[in-house]
Amino acid sequence: MAERSGTLHLVPTWLGDAGGMEQLPAGNLDAIRRIDLWFCENERSARRALRRMDSDLDLTRLELHRFDKDSTRADALALLRGVVDGRDAAIISEAGMPGIADPGALLVAAAHESGIPVVPLIGPVSLMLTLAASGLNGQGFTFHGYLPVKSEERKRAIKRIESDAMRSGTAQLIIETPYRNDVLLNDLCMACAPSTLLCIGIDLTQPGGWARTMSMRQWKSERPPLGKRPAVFIIGSPQR
Amino acid sequence: MAERSGTLHLVPTWLGDAGGMEQLPAGNLDAIRRIDLWFCENERSARRALRRMDSDLDLTRLELHRFDKDSTRADALALLRGVVDGRDAAIISEAGMPGIADPGALLVAAAHESGIPVVPLIGPVSLMLTLAASGLNGQGFTFHGYLPVKSEERKRAIKRIESDAMRSGTAQLIIETPYRNDVLLNDLCMACAPSTLLCIGIDLTQPGGWARTMSMRQWKSERPPLGKRPAVFIIGSPQR
Numbered sequence: 001m002a003e004r005s006g007t008l009h010l011v012p013t014w015l016g017d018a019g020g021m022e023q024l025p026a027g028n029l030d031a032i033r034r035i036d037l038w039f040c041e042n043e044r045s046a047r048r049a050l051r052r053m054d055s056d057l058d059l060t061r062l063e064l065h066r067f068d069k070d071s072t073r074a075d076a077l078a079l080l081r082g083v084v085d086g087r088d089a090a091i092i093s094e095a096g097m098p099g100i101a102d103p104g105a106l107l108v109a110a111a112h113e114s115g116i117p118v119v120p121l122i123g124p125v126s127l128m129l130t131l132a133a134s135g136l137n138g139q140g141f142t143f144h145g146y147l148p149v150k151s152e153e154r155k156r157a158i159k160r161i162e163s164d165a166m167r168s169g170t171a172q173l174i175i176e177t178p179y180r181n182d183v184l185l186n187d188l189c190m191a192c193a194p195s196t197l198l199c200i201g202i203d204l205t206q207p208g209g210w211a212r213t214m215s216m217r218q219w220k221s222e223r224p225p226l227g228k229r230p231a232v233f234i235i236g237s238p239q240r
Numbered sequence: 241m242a243e244r245s246g247t248l249h250l251v252p253t254w255l256g257d258a259g260g261m262e263q264l265p266a267g268n269l270d271a272i273r274r275i276d277l278w279f280c281e282n283e284r285s286a287r288r289a290l291r292r293m294d295s296d297l298d299l300t301r302l303e304l305h306r307f308d309k310d311s312t313r314a315d316a317l318a319l320l321r322g323v324v325d326g327r328d329a330a331i332i333s334e335a336g337m338p339g340i341a342d343p344g345a346l347l348v349a350a351a352h353e354s355g356i357p358v359v360p361l362i363g364p365v366s367l368m369l370t371l372a373a374s375g376l377n378g379q380g381f382t383f384h385g386y387l388p389v390k391s392e393e394r395k396r397a398i399k400r401i402e403s404d405a406m407r408s409g410t411a412q413l414i415i416e417t418p419y420r421n422d423v424l425l426n427d428l429c430m431a432c433a434p435s436t437l438l439c440i441g442i443d444l445t446q447p448g449g450w451a452r453t454m455s456m457r458q459w460k461s462e463r464p465p466l467g468k469r470p471a472v473f474i475i476g477s478p479q480r
């Protein structure tokens with residue numbers, strides 16, 4: 001590791017439009033105020049988030065570079081050249097923690113390849129907020145990301161995930177694009193056994209957000225409309 | 241759900257002895273100052289953490305109840321009776337988030353059974369800080385908790401986990417009691433292929449904490465002493 005290398009900070013952001021710095025550790029501002037080289041998925045929303053963190057921040061002096069799902073390892077290594085040469089930098093996510101269900105991981109991997117120290121800052125992670133709030137198994141769990149979009153394939157994936165949960169007793173986390181939340185709940189109710197547990201966490205940390213764990217039987221009978229809000233779904237075994 | 245039911249808050253704490261409220265969202269203090277019914281693994285360290293969050297807190301008015309790994313579902317339902325009757329309560333963890341790699345999950349499950357709303361507060365989760373800092377796959381991962389203690393069994397578990405990581409490309413998270421960190425690193429170096437990636441996150445958020453991702457070949461040749469500090473180990477595939 002070159003002694004003069006800068007450090008790559010990972011800067012988490014809010015899980016929605018409501019809330020201010022009372023939801024994030026004030027200590028994160030030290031890095032936010034000091035760093036002028038930023039990597040983000042979208043420059044406009046990154047600027048908005050930085051301004052939301054510190055309304056006095058001079059955005060004109062910041063250098064923002066886009067790194068998104070289409071970016072490559074070569075892009076990452078090129079972007080990090082300044083950091084190797086001693087400049088501190090940061091990745092800011094669109095929501096939650098960079099690198100968790102977000103393209104930032106490839107940039108972090110390139111930082112390790114380049115011998116750049118990586119410092120993650122504390123902030124919200126919707127997967128863990130929902131898992132904690134679920135009461136499901138926090139000693140063993142798997143995050144699957146998005147399921148297949150086609151209904152038949154998706155139901156097969158759900159059945160496979162449910163059988164893993166039953167066999168191992170572990171919690172199985174899934175996310176979905178918000179406009180398909182109600183369709184996913186429908187498929188879960190159709191594919192899973194009535195006694196299987198499901199936690200849905202909707203818009204946690206945001207006004208009107210909630211998390212609830214019930215059996216599929218109960219979800220099927222209550223079938224609350226989830227709406228188009230960010231959600232995490234967790235399948236769990238009733239046997240612990 | 242009874243209309244008069246109280247709410248169960250999940251209150252995360254620091255990952256070590258250093259740091260103050262600059263590491264936690266200031267908004268968490270609203271619940272901390274208001275709530276007087278607390279569930280914890282250890283009364284003494286819970287009081288210490290609450291005092292660390294707010295030095296003005298009057299600890300004498302707090303009612304603390306122990307809920308630990310030996311507590312049962314019946315204990316949980318009994319403890320929650322006051323909450324069902326309208327009193328707000330909170331679970332505070334020994335480190336990080338209640339319910340994640342921590343016995344609080346059973347109490348949260350009982351809250352859902354009792355129709356009590358659960359509200360998780362934002363704070364550090366060592367598993368996610370390490371995963372974000374690893375650059376390994378944040379779109380698909382599994383947390384295994386602790387591995388078997390016996391060396392042969394443990395190496396078999398490691399090989400199984402490594403082959404899952406290679407087959408699926410997902411990240412595989414493991415924790416270990418700090419005094420066995422160096423033994424675990426040794427077993428990982430012996431059991432895994434030289435090209436397999438390993439991230440070790442040591443004491444993240446704490447002074448001298450670090451996270452580093454390298455191939456097993458590099459870990460084997462550098463073999464840094466990890467010491468008896470809290471650590472998260474993540475096995476990943478070099479192919480993404």
